[in-house]
Amino acid sequence: MAMPLESPISFTNVGRIRWWQRGIFASQTGYVLLALLVLLIAMHFASPYFFTQGNMQNVAKNFSFIAIATLGITFVIITGGIDLSVGSMMCFSAMITSMVMSGLSTPGMPGASLFVHLAADGKTVVANVPGLILLVSILAGLVTALIVGLVNGFCIAVLGLSPFVTTLGMLSIVRGLGYVVSNGRGSFPGGPDADCFYALTSGDLFGIPAPFIYLVILAAIMAIVLHHTSFGRHVFALGGNEKAAELTGIPVVRVKIEVYVICALAAGLQGIIVSGWLGSAPANMATSYELNVIAAAVIGGANLAGGVGGPLGAIVGCVLLEVIRNGLVLAQVSSYWQQTLVGVIIILAVLVDRIRSRIA
Amino acid sequence: METAGSAGQPVLELTGIGKEFGAIRALHDVDMQVFPGEVVGLMGDNGAGKSTLVKIIAGNFRPTHGEVRFGGNAVHFYRPIDARAVGIEVVYQDLALADNLTAAANVFLGRELKRKFGPFAFLDHTAMAARALQLFGELRSETRPHDLVKQMSGGQRQAVAIARTRLSNARLVMMDEPTAAISVRQVEQVLGLIHRLKEQGVAVMLISHRMPDVFAVCDRVVVMRRGEKRADKSIRDTSPEEVTALITGAKEAA
Numbered sequence: 001m002a003m004p005l006e007s008p009i010s011f012t013n014v015g016r017i018r019w020w021q022r023g024i025f026a027s028q029t030g031y032v033l034l035a036l037l038v039l040l041i042a043m044h045f046a047s048p049y050f051f052t053q054g055n056m057q058n059v060a061k062n063f064s065f066i067a068i069a070t071l072g073i074t075f076v077i078i079t080g081g082i083d084l085s086v087g088s089m090m091c092f093s094a095m096i097t098s099m100v101m102s103g104l105s106t107p108g109m110p111g112a113s114l115f116v117h118l119a120a121d122g123k124t125v126v127a128n129v130p131g132l133i134l135l136v137s138i139l140a141g142l143v144t145a146l147i148v149g150l151v152n153g154f155c156i157a158v159l160g161l162s163p164f165v166t167t168l169g170m171l172s173i174v175r176g177l178g179y180v181v182s183n184g185r186g187s188f189p190g191g192p193d194a195d196c197f198y199a200l201t202s203g204d205l206f207g208i209p210a211p212f213i214y215l216v217i218l219a220a221i222m223a224i225v226l227h228h229t230s231f232g233r234h235v236f237a238l239g240g241n242e243k244a245a246e247l248t249g250i251p252v253v254r255v256k257i258e259v260y261v262i263c264a265l266a267a268g269l270q271g272i273i274v275s276g277w278l279g280s281a282p283a284n285m286a287t288s289y290e291l292n293v294i295a296a297a298v299i300g301g302a303n304l305a306g307g308v309g310g311p312l313g314a315i316v317g318c319v320l321l322e323v324i325r326n327g328l329v330l331a332q333v334s335s336y337w338q339q340t341l342v343g344v345i346i347i348l349a350v351l352v353d354r355i356r357s358r359i360a
Numbered sequence: 361m362e363t364a365g366s367a368g369q370p371v372l373e374l375t376g377i378g379k380e381f382g383a384i385r386a387l388h389d390v391d392m393q394v395f396p397g398e399v400v401g402l403m404g405d406n407g408a409g410k411s412t413l414v415k416i417i418a419g420n421f422r423p424t425h426g427e428v429r430f431g432g433n434a435v436h437f438y439r440p441i442d443a444r445a446v447g448i449e450v451v452y453q454d455l456a457l458a459d460n461l462t463a464a465a466n467v468f469l470g471r472e473l474k475r476k477f478g479p480f481a482f483l484d485h486t487a488m489a490a491r492a493l494q495l496f497g498e499l500r501s502e503t504r505p506h507d508l509v510k511q512m513s514g515g516q517r518q519a520v521a522i523a524r525t526r527l528s529n530a531r532l533v534m535m536d537e538p539t540a541a542i543s544v545r546q547v548e549q550v551l552g553l554i555h556r557l558k559e560q561g562v563a564v565m566l567i568s569h570r571m572p573d574v575f576a577v578c579d580r581v582v583v584m585r586r587g588e589k590r591a592d593k594s595i596r597d598t599s600p601e602e603v604t605a606l607i608t609g610a611k612e613a614a
Contacts, residue, residue: 228482230474230481237469240458240459240461244457247440247452247456249444249470307458307459308460
């Protein structure tokens with residue numbers, strides 16, 4: 001029996017991978033980031049208004065309006081799933097928050113006596129505990145999102161329905177519920193805590209828009225969760241090889257439910273923030289935003305086949321979309337072109353990635 | 361090559377194992393022993409009952425009849441995780457690796473090493489990479505812990521899958537067609553990996569269709585046919601021709 005037992009098994013055909021062929025440098029996120037930088041420089045020369053403080057704040061605020069939801073859906077996309085109910089979720093969660101806030105602030109409404117009383121003049125509504133209504137109403141919006149996420153996760157992970165169909169149904173269900181609870185009119189934040197709500201959602205801190213600050217914090221947490229916890233590792237494993245994940249004892253069902261809950265919560269929070277900026281939660285708010293959110297995630301390098309994605313990519317994708325939109329406005333190009341261009345960029349980003357992986 | 365430890369206690373002992381799926385009798389009265397440091401080839405044509413037998417040992421199925429003893433104790437597995445808990449590992453044909461993760465991440469998949477920071481537990485990347493490197497060293501495989509599995513050769517992938525079984529100090533490793541889909545050169549590497557396991561006193565069950573591989577590494581060969589064990593012979597006392605005859609039924613039993 002000719003077995004070279006003592007010689008080490010060597011793989012001379014497998015070379016070492018250079019630093020520039022690894023990590024972010026070899027990823028779609030990397031070159032989309034590069035494209036973004038080139039675009040920013042080009043914009044600077046094309047329009048003197050682009051790098052003004054006002055425009056930058058505007059860009060930062062606008063992309064933050066979809067970026068938090070994009071972070072959430074990136075979790076789902078990494079596991080190889082999809083969530084089409086993000087746009088409806090944004091609307092419904094915002095609507096519940098506004099309705100709870102207004103309801104609890106209206107003396108005479110059920111439960112309102114616990115939170116508010118009338119001042120001596122008989123007209124001014126005064127909160128019993130300042131900020132409590134705000135807290136309760138935001139929690140109400142997030143709990144709604146949590147429930148929707150759990151239902152999505154249950155249908156997909158436990159009942160084994162396809163993510164596409166389940167969340168397509170949920171898109172319709174949640175949007176419909178929004179019309180039902182508001183009678184199609186939408187709702188408005190109101191009461192003594194409304195000013196505080198507006199400050200938290202559309203205000204700024206030292207000139208930095210609040211949504212942008214939330215985004216940065218959440219993205220940092222997401223990076224840590226994805227790369228430094230076993231949950232994050234299981235999310236990637238699920239997208240890489242679901243069967244392997246199951247065989248190695250990963251709680252596949254639980255991880256799947258968790259990612260859909262995270263996605264719904266992120267969309268809910270995003271909706272609440274957007275409604276603060278809009279000043280209301282109309283029933284048609286964030287319609288078809290799921291497409292923008294998915295587009296941003298995909299442009300930023302999340303792979304719909306699963307296994308690839310991250311917070312940096314999600315943000316880069318959102319920024320790229322917003323810079324293009326902003327640039328077209330500054331260049332006085334008809335806004336109708338915007339959507340066409342976004343479509344072209346999605347296909348280009350994926351195409352470049354395909355060409356790169358062929359060459360490598 | 362000596363049949364290691366045949367005088368000692370068997371690590372796995374099957375007595376009168378039978379399995380029925382409704383009216384179909386998949387296995388009938390199978391007795392079998394596997395000793396520490398022994399490599400047993402399990403052969404048979406498709407539908408002979410090899411997979412059913414492996415699945416019973418791995419905890420995927422419960423036997424209808426008979427008893428499984430592991431390390432001297434009667435065991436009852438309800439799920440694969442029960443079998444893994446006592447020290448039975450399976451290296452699956454498709455290896456069950458996540459391509460998008462590194463070698464170290466795959467070795468520790470589902471049992472990551474963590475460090476506690478207050479209420480949070482974070483992955484201990486350094487410790488996992490170091491342990492994975494050590495395991496690859498024991499298997500004499502030049503697999504680098506930080507390389508992605510998708511960039512690896514078939515032999516390296518096998519090394520990762522086998523290193524995973526070493527992590528838990530498995531006492532019995534069952535390998536399902538490990539050499540079915542890889543190049544000739546890599547087959548030799550995999551057979552080398554089986555030798556490493558044997559050296560460390562691990563019992564190995566090799567399920568294979570490839571006669572040369574079985575005769576290269578196994579101490580003993582068990583032939584299944586129509587749900588029954590037809591032969592259980594030391595590799596020195598048989599020949600590829602005899603085994604082929606037993607598999608096809610040209611020879612009834614030996």
